[in-house]
Amino acid sequence: MSETEIILLVFALCLAIVPVIIICYLIIYNRHLKIVKEHSELYNDILLLNSSYNFYTDLSNLYYYVDCTSKRKLDNLSLYDILISKIDSNFNYFTDLLSKIQKNIKTYELYFKEYNKLSSKICEEKVKELKIKFKTFINIESKLCEKIKLNPKLSITIKIKAGYTSPKGRNSYSKDRTFQYMEVLNAYNEYLKLKKQKQEYSYKVRTERAKMSDSLRYNILKRDGFKCQICGATARDGAKLHVDHIVPVSKGGKTVDSNLRTLCDRCNMGKSDKIE
Ligand SMILES: [Zn+2]
Structure with a gap:
């Protein structure tokens, strides 16, 4: 046999041995895994703990694309304002989404506390009986426990991209921003605050007008x-007389004598909502 033939033979043997080693390792590992699953109290405690906790799983990151009709519009566009408008037009969806995340965070805090309280109860004598090394048992047990530990979604991100493509597709521009969960939550709360202010304002205007x-x-x-x-x-000149708010109610004017005056409809129309 030539030297080359010997090298090739050794190489072929190695190639044949590697899968055998892998298969043997897998067989042994699976046997160990089965033993640990059967005899680890910790593993079973975690399974039990997991079964008593429920998390929302239908939470995914969002992506919105806004098509602009000109480069100038794209430049002036605020991606934060787009986020607010998305919250406005999908208000119920956002309310639901954010409340599910909040619930997941709170539930996870409880779960995490309980999970950390659990520890391995296996002793060396018991492991000896199982014909497996103590260190191997502990290793597999901790890996296994880490693997089954619940990992719920505790945040989401929202990516907003805006773009403009010039006629005939010659030039294309775009910008984007990814909002992290806390930014989305802050935007949502800001939106709620503005909505409340608007409602209070329109209520004030209505009650002020009703005082007339x-x-x-x-x-x-x-x-x-x-x-x-x-x-x-005067009415004798054919004018129709109105009582007008000098400072309009919409601008904070009150329905009191000092803020009221008589105007004919022509002057009133000319005035509209202006403060003189
Ligand atoms: Zn007049």
Whole structure:
């Protein structure tokens, strides 16, 4: 046999031996795994603990794409504002999503505490009976426990991308931002605050307008001599008289004598919501 032939033979033998070694290792490892699963109290304690905890699993990262109609619009676009508008148009979805994450975080805190309280109870004598090295048992046990430890989703990210492609696709521009969970949560709370402010504001405006009673209206007309306070027109001139808020209610004006005056419809129309 030549030297080359010997080398090839050794090489072929090695190639044949490697799978045998791997198979033997797997057989032994699986036997050990089975023993540990059967005799580890810790492993079974964790399985039991896992079965008493439920986490939401339908939480995934979100991605939104916004198509801009010009480069200028793309440049001026705030991706944070897009996030707020997505929260606005999918309000129930976001409320549900964020509350599920909050619940997962709270539940996980409890689970984590309980998980950390558990420890291996196996003793060396017992392991000897099982015909497996103590160190091997502990190693496999800790790996196994780490593997079955629940790992729920405790956050999400939202990626928002905006883009513009020039006519005929000559130039293409884009920008994007990934919002981390805390940023999304802050944006959501900011949105809620603004929504509440808007509601309070429209409630204030409604109640202020409702204060204008027929008797108050008559008193103001009488005080002003049934004359438009800008042009002096009266009902006799064919003018229709209104009682007007000098500072509009929408700008914080009150329904009180000092903020009311008589105007004809022409002057009133010209005034609209302006403060003079
Ligand atoms: Zn007038």
